[in-house]
Amino acid sequence: MSVSETLSTGLSREDCAITVLGGPTAVIDIGGLRIVSDPTFDEAGPHGYLTKTADPAVDEDGLGQVDLVLVSHDTHPDNLDERGRAFAKAAPLVFTGPLAAVRLGSPAIGLSPWASHSVPRRDGGGDLTVLAVPAVHGPEDGERDADGNVNCEVTGFVLSGQGLPTVYVSGDNASIHTVAEIARRVPDIDAAVLHAGAARVPAKFDGRPLSLDSRAAAAAAAVLGAGTVVPAHYDAWAHFSEGVSEIELAFHEAGLSSVLRVTPHGTWVQLPR
Structure with missing residues (x-):
């Protein structure tokens, strides 16, 4: 199979x-598999208390055969909207957190x-190994629910296999402490998809970020x-509350511009084998 x-x-x-x-939705082609994370394919418009401002660069019909869907969490429409949920339900296999799996079903x-x-x-x-890793969807000191989660259950993922790069997909995580624990347990991560827009909802946690801000992403x-690093x-x-210009500046100031890969949505970032 050719590279393109x-x-x-x-x-x-x-x-x-x-x-x-666009949004959280990433496509990862690895090991001959097509993997889609946090599918969101609805058109722009209001979604409850959140507003979608742009359509995806490629819709679900443009993805061809998909082998695996990763859902970091199912309770927020910016990570799993109506068409994304239908897309996940039609996939051969979905990995998510235990609570989300019960709600989503087969x-x-x-x-x-x-x-x-x-x-x-x-x-x-x-085989491709999919490892579930923790994520904290808000400040480290945020109030936790009965299941021990900040905001809600969120799951990140690490993909690995013989001869393949090891890829970390963060999900909506705002905790550097959690990232450090992942790095300690999985010391050879080659590539990372980081949710890095500093999502904020004024009514939650005094408006503090619910996902990585640009400096935290760096x-x-x-x-x-x-x-x-693919944001x-x-x-x-x-x-x-932050976009690509803030991300690029934070990585520049940290001396990490060489690892940051920002391309137009729907354009591939090649990973080293």
């Missing part, structure tokens, strides 16, 4: 690459933090030691 075999349905099929479609499998699941690769290289990149979830919704 164009699918008749739209988005090209890559050997080892990441693209962001084909969702719930993974607690530090639990893993193996998925057969399509490139003949064995700090997370430094802690992880990742050679490639996501910084646009397409009105409650993001």
Whole structure:
């Protein structure tokens, strides 16, 4: 399979690459598999107390065959909207947190933090391992619910396999402490998709960020030691307080511009094998 075999349905099929479609939605082609994280395909407009400001760069019909969907959490429409939920339910396999898996039903499998699941690769290289990792959807000192979560249950993921780069997908995490724990347990992360728009809702936690702000994203990149960082979830919704210019500035000031990969939505970032 060539590095950029164009699918008749739209988005090209890559050997080892990441693209962001807008909002939190990323497509990861790795190990012969097509993986979609936090699918959001609704058109721009109001979604309850949140407002979507832009359509995705590629809709669900443009993705071709999808093997796996990752859902960091199912309770907020900016991470799983109506069309995204239908897309996930139609996928062969979905990984998410245990509580979300109960709500979503089949084909969702719930993974607690530090639990893993193996998925057969399509490139003949064995299995892809999907490791669930923790995330804190708000300030570290935020009030926790009965299940111990800030705001709600959120799950991040680490993808790995023989001969493949190790890829971390943060989900809506605002905690550097959590990133440090992930880096300690998984010391060789090659690439990271960081939700980095400093989402804020005035009624929650005194308006403090519910996801990484730009400086925290740069700090997370430094802690992880990742050679490639792809920011996501910084646009397409009105409650993001920082965008690509703030992200680029923070990485520049931290001396980490060389690892940051910002491309137009729907454009691939190639990952080293």
